[in-house]
Amino acid sequence: MLAGDSCIVLTVKDPYLLGSFETIQKRATLSKDGLSQLIMKAKEGNQRPPRDVAELAEGERPTLKTIAFMAGLGVTTVSRALKDAPEIGQATKNRVQLIAKQIGYRPNRAGVRLRTGKTNVISLVLNAQSSIMGLTSNMVYGISEILSQTPYHLTVTPYSLENDPMQPIRYIVETGSADGIIMSRTEPDDARVRYLTEHGIPFATHGRTEMGIEHPFHDFDNEAFAYLSVKSLLAKGRRKIAMLAGPTPAVTYHRHLDRGFSRAIEEGAASAVAFSGIDVDTSLGRIRDRMEEIMSGSNRPDGIVCCSGGAAIALVAGIEAAGLKIGEDVDLVSKQSTDVLQWFRPQIIVFNEDVRHAGRELARAVLRRIAGVDARELQSLSYPDEHELR
């Protein structure tokens, strides 16, 4: 046994953790005069700084070798002890794990990655446009919440809408720069989903596809949202109802909205008014102006469904510019992903979409997919939850 102070830079609180003096000495093939001396000697012995000695230069981090030296074991044993391999004795495992903890060992990601190909990275791929109201932020925070309890890091790769959405995906796959991918703006027939499935890369999508491929996803039930929205408008006696639709029909949730909307309209024998020329991707200025036009016209709706909090603000501006009052001349139901809407027009009926929760779900899904869980078990929906305020 060696005294606790015999380590120079790295110290363990419990010196009995260290390898027996004889073992260490055998490894270092040095004379018998305490670990401190031993280390110094070892250092003088070699020409280059002895990295296999438990003294680390400024800024150097302990490695398996460091632990191996301290414990008087081989690196292999240490490696396995740290991951609880069955062929290592319990006593050794405890000893090794304690030393590792006490000297603050952390596996070198580059070493692991080079050897195993595992990157410990989850990549969030999203388009850089449509995210006025903190959608991206909350997604990032949700994902991070989950990843922070794991060895995974989160990298974010935005792409602009003018570019091919496949490009960042292909890059990740070709360079092997992530173990899993989370992506949004899912399309009914999504080339990325096909590509990733073919290549066997774990991923989860925010939104569903309709291509007969089972894959992990999380989605907000936009059909239910649209249905319930129309229902609330009907309940308020509204009869001529319009919807600011999801982005280009290419994106799946546009269809879900349509479906829910049409069903409710039909059930209520109400009439649908079309909003031509604008959708949720349109610039807020244009939405406002078009809205003013529409609401000043003869065939204006008396109830409106909007699927984005940001767009809703522009809608309100347009409605009010036309001289109408929300809650009197027209009612507005909107989805929101941050709690801004109700603070400025309490009459708006809001459904909250918890994007942070979506982030958590998606992160959990990719991780479990990476762990080999069947895709079908990693599909979840979250339901609109009405908060009519005041």
Add this chain to the structure above:
Amino acid sequence: MLAGDSCIVLTVKDPYLLGSFETIQKRATLSKDGLSQLIMKAKEGNQRPPRDVAELAEGERPTLKTIAFMAGLGVTTVSRALKDAPEIGQATKNRVQLIAKQIGYRPNRAGVRLRTGKTNVISLVLNAQSSIMGLTSNMVYGISEILSQTPYHLTVTPYSLENDPMQPIRYIVETGSADGIIMSRTEPDDARVRYLTEHGIPFATHGRTEMGIEHPFHDFDNEAFAYLSVKSLLAKGRRKIAMLAGPTPAVTYHRHLDRGFSRAIEEGAASAVAFSGIDVDTSLGRIRDRMEEIMSGSNRPDGIVCCSGGAAIALVAGIEAAGLKIGEDVDLVSKQSTDVLQWFRPQIIVFNEDVRHAGRELARAVLRRIAGVDARELQSLSYPDEHELR
């Protein structure tokens, strides 16, 4: 010279790029019957799959070895040729670079990282709360815009306000998981700045410090913003002015706001009304309610400066709840980082803070800092740019 089709999986468009048959043969020590045969033989020759042969299994990526084999050169030469080292002949460089391009070679990040310690990662560290209006998103997009033209990846590490802001920083430094850091919520005396400077880790902050350490930063000139805001209110004849201040005085920009505000108030001989109990970190609900109280009281301001677009919406709600009208009873100036504000209350005077631009500046700054540029050359301010709409 070899025929173009002599490569099995990897092909180059210009077969003359390949090494001479003799060279390749020498390396492979095989008989003379074309590259295709040669590769097959090489494959049969060894027990394990011959990774040093220009045929790659499904999902395998070309490495330096692959190129070396194809070009009939050593890996070292290839490595250097690819980075334009002076000791490599121009002809060789061209040849190697062309092959690399044609077979789609990309350096293995884990290999580089393990060998050189360079991660090619920039880490964005931010707090997960205060970002209602797309602040985080735009920052991320701005940074990505710059990084996408470089080999750098962006990782995002949020931390919650309850936690120690040092923790993620320490993690990054201890595990060496990034080459540079971008962080926000800078404090006058910032422990992170001190720590990173001491450890010599490149970083850039969104916001300034006041601790005598020169470091890269980008900041919005909040002093000018507050000053100009008050000035515009004065110009509208407002005399009793209040400001919804920046988060806790711990954060530097709070001071800048104060300074600009006080100076303008003094110059205009106006009077400042204090907003007690709320700042920009307060929940929107609470801001709204408090605002209603204040604006219903006897000592209410007739001009208000607000430093966040999200908070401004809550302010407006409070003001209107008190039965007052923006632009008549009271004027409001606000900073905004997304163009939402003016669409719903055109009377609000807005100053745009271009966070995306800040992201670009910060990314450029860290990159140049990593490249060794002096910190003093990497400090920039952006100035408020008034847009009074309609």
Add this chain to the structure above:
DNA sequence: TCCCAAATCTGAAACGTTACAGGTACGCTA
């Protein structure tokens, strides 16, 4: 007493890259 199996532990090799310390070939000078 000897041998065998189980329980532990081990060194060497490999992942892809770069740095180090040469090596070879060529042309020029003496």
Add this chain to the structure above:
DNA sequence: TAGCGTACCTGTAACGTTTCAGATTTGGGA
């Protein structure tokens, strides 16, 4: 023709990890 410098290229080792194929020890049975 020898000697030498230059231009160009090369093999080996190392970064930290895991995997492979043993090696060593221990205890028990014959």
